[in-house]
Amino acid sequence: MKMLKPGLYALADDGSVFLKGSRCSCGHTFFPPQRYGCERCGRTDAVPATLRGRGKLAASAVVHIHSRPGRKAPFAICTVKLEDGPVVRALLAGSPDGLCPGTTMTAILTSISLEDGNKGLDLRFAAEMGASVRCP
Amino acid sequence: MTLSQLRPVYVVGIGWHRYQPQSETSFVELGLTAIRAALADASVEWPTVETAYVAHAKLPMAAGRTILRHLGATGISIVHIENASASGSAAFRQAGIEVGCGLADIALAVGVDKPYPTLLAENETGITNLAEDAIVPFTHFALLANQYMYRNRVSAEDIALVAVKNHRNGAMNVHAQRQRERTLDEILSGKKVSGTFTALQCCPVGEGGAAVILASEDGIKRFALDASRSIRVAASAARSQRPYEDDSRYDTYLTAETTKLALGEAGISPSSIDLVELHDAFTVEELEYVEAMGICREGEAIHHLKEGGFDIGGRCAINPSGGLIAMGHPIGPTGIGQIAEIALQLRGEAGARQHRGSKIGLAHMVGLGAVCYVHLLQR
Numbered sequence: 001m002k003m004l005k006p007g008l009y010a011l012a013d014d015g016s017v018f019l020k021g022s023r024c025s026c027g028h029t030f031f032p033p034q035r036y037g038c039e040r041c042g043r044t045d046a047v048p049a050t051l052r053g054r055g056k057l058a059a060s061a062v063v064h065i066h067s068r069p070g071r072k073a074p075f076a077i078c079t080v081k082l083e084d085g086p087v088v089r090a091l092l093a094g095s096p097d098g099l100c101p102g103t104t105m106t107a108i109l110t111s112i113s114l115e116d117g118n119k120g121l122d123l124r125f126a127a128e129m130g131a132s133v134r135c136p
Numbered sequence: 137m138t139l140s141q142l143r144p145v146y147v148v149g150i151g152w153h154r155y156q157p158q159s160e161t162s163f164v165e166l167g168l169t170a171i172r173a174a175l176a177d178a179s180v181e182w183p184t185v186e187t188a189y190v191a192h193a194k195l196p197m198a199a200g201r202t203i204l205r206h207l208g209a210t211g212i213s214i215v216h217i218e219n220a221s222a223s224g225s226a227a228f229r230q231a232g233i234e235v236g237c238g239l240a241d242i243a244l245a246v247g248v249d250k251p252y253p254t255l256l257a258e259n260e261t262g263i264t265n266l267a268e269d270a271i272v273p274f275t276h277f278a279l280l281a282n283q284y285m286y287r288n289r290v291s292a293e294d295i296a297l298v299a300v301k302n303h304r305n306g307a308m309n310v311h312a313q314r315q316r317e318r319t320l321d322e323i324l325s326g327k328k329v330s331g332t333f334t335a336l337q338c339c340p341v342g343e344g345g346a347a348v349i350l351a352s353e354d355g356i357k358r359f360a361l362d363a364s365r366s367i368r369v370a371a372s373a374a375r376s377q378r379p380y381e382d383d384s385r386y387d388t389y390l391t392a393e394t395t396k397l398a399l400g401e402a403g404i405s406p407s408s409i410d411l412v413e414l415h416d417a418f419t420v421e422e423l424e425y426v427e428a429m430g431i432c433r434e435g436e437a438i439h440h441l442k443e444g445g446f447d448i449g450g451r452c453a454i455n456p457s458g459g460l461i462a463m464g465h466p467i468g469p470t471g472i473g474q475i476a477e478i479a480l481q482l483r484g485e486a487g488a489r490q491h492r493g494s495k496i497g498l499a500h501m502v503g504l505g506a507v508c509y510v511h512l513l514q515r
Contacts, residue, residue: 005264008264008266028379032265036261039378040379058279058382058384059280060282061275061278061279061282061331061332063270063275063278063330064327064328064329064330065327065328065329065330066270066272067272068272070269071269071270075270077270077271077275077279078279079384081382087382088266089265089266089267089268089271090266091266091267091270100286101282101286123266
């Protein structure tokens with residue numbers, strides 16, 4: 001099935017989802033990838049960096065109102081601090097109820113309906129199987 | 137070099153057109169009303185104004201002269217400033233620099249806007265992201281509210297108390313878009329927006345105008361302005377976002393470093409500040425920023441809010457105008473309206489909203505990008 005944003009993520013040989021980031025020669029690792037120049041040092045020699053689709057939940061929220069076309073509310077958003085450094089924001093699979101900051105999250109590919117009516121795959125984050133954090 | 141190292145700059149006149157929902161009123165009327173009020177407040181005749189800075193983020197190109205020509209086209213320099221939510225703050229800073237460095241003795245900074253549809257540059261860069269189309273400002277700050285709640289062990293009800301206070305202040309402000317007191321129940325039971333935010337915890341983006349007249353000491357003397365009502369600009373600091381360890385809280389870190397610069401410029405400690413007008417587009421921002429500014433310690437804002445420390449008459453009045461939540465956020469005027477509110481308070485002319493004995497006020501705006509401005513005004 002076609003991926004919605006193949007420039008941002010892909011499936012690894014072991015079936016896990018990884019993110020396509022960039023790493024500058026100064027050491028700065030960032031996501032999303034871009035070639036305009038490094039935000040830290042201005043160099044333009046960044047190379048592709050594979051970022052594991054795993055990290056800790058920093059925040060989540062259910063969006064109740066959304067006016068932009070193509071996305072119907074309610075839906076859930078999360079902020080995840082990746083194990084490989086960058087902080088990313090993505091759609092959350094399911095409800096954030098019971099999810100607390102610190103929960104281990106993994107990237108998954110979910111079947112979605114594309115604008116042309118076909119089915120496709122897009123990235124979501126979900127709590128890792130067995131992951132649990134006691135909410136304060 | 138800082139603004140305070142140039143010759144002294146004063147706010148000598150202030151004026152508004154009430155902030156309001158989008159209406160049939162033309163932007164020309166919004167701007168002229170604010171400017172004429174500021175000129176009258178300063179007892180300044182328009183021909184004495186030597187330079188004009190016009191802040192807007194949503195009006196079409198080149199709005200300035202379409203407004204100013206109706207005051208009598210004197211041929212002065214007109215510069216348009218767009219800096220997202222901080223457009224007005226940027227216009228005020230640039231006008232202050234021009235007066236401070238001696239190029240002008242009398243300057244106008246005016247903000248005027250109507251909520252016309254506008255493209256955002258960050259959506260046109262060609263860089264795609266995972267879900268940025270799903271994260272508009274209220275969701276960005278709803279995520280920060282979620283973090284704040286867990287980090288500081290406070291509830292959604294606690295955070296909504298910011299809106300109770302700011303609606304109460306706005307109810308006493310004739311220039312505010314929202315002029316009605318609200319109970320905590322009313323606020324919490326309103327329309328759900330994103331995360332724990334309800335509609336009354338989010339600022340309304342409408343239309344309006346705000347203007348200030350700035351002057352040098354030479355200008356005050358030459359035109360016999362009332363020096364006793366003049367308020368000194370003690371510091372002006374501006375910064376933009378850079379990479380941070382936790383990029384999700386960039387507004388907070390940007391606020392901390394910009395405030396530190398302004399306080400250092402004026403030689404003032406956070407505990408000396410009597411009132412603050414800050415960018416409370418969403419409730420949680422007020423808590424994040426008062427802590428970042430050093431008004432209170434990290435994690436203690438809710439305690440001070442509940443104790444009344446941030447009320448008018450409290451230890452440090454936060455958003456006595458009603459803030460963006462009640463005063464409104466018409467974008468271009470917002471930062472200039474903050475300066476006008478602080479000048480009003482420091483003069484002791486704020487009426488029912490007066491925070492007594494105010495000597496030092498801080499104005500703070502962040503803008504998409506992100507950029508940040510902090511100004512200190514001192515009596």
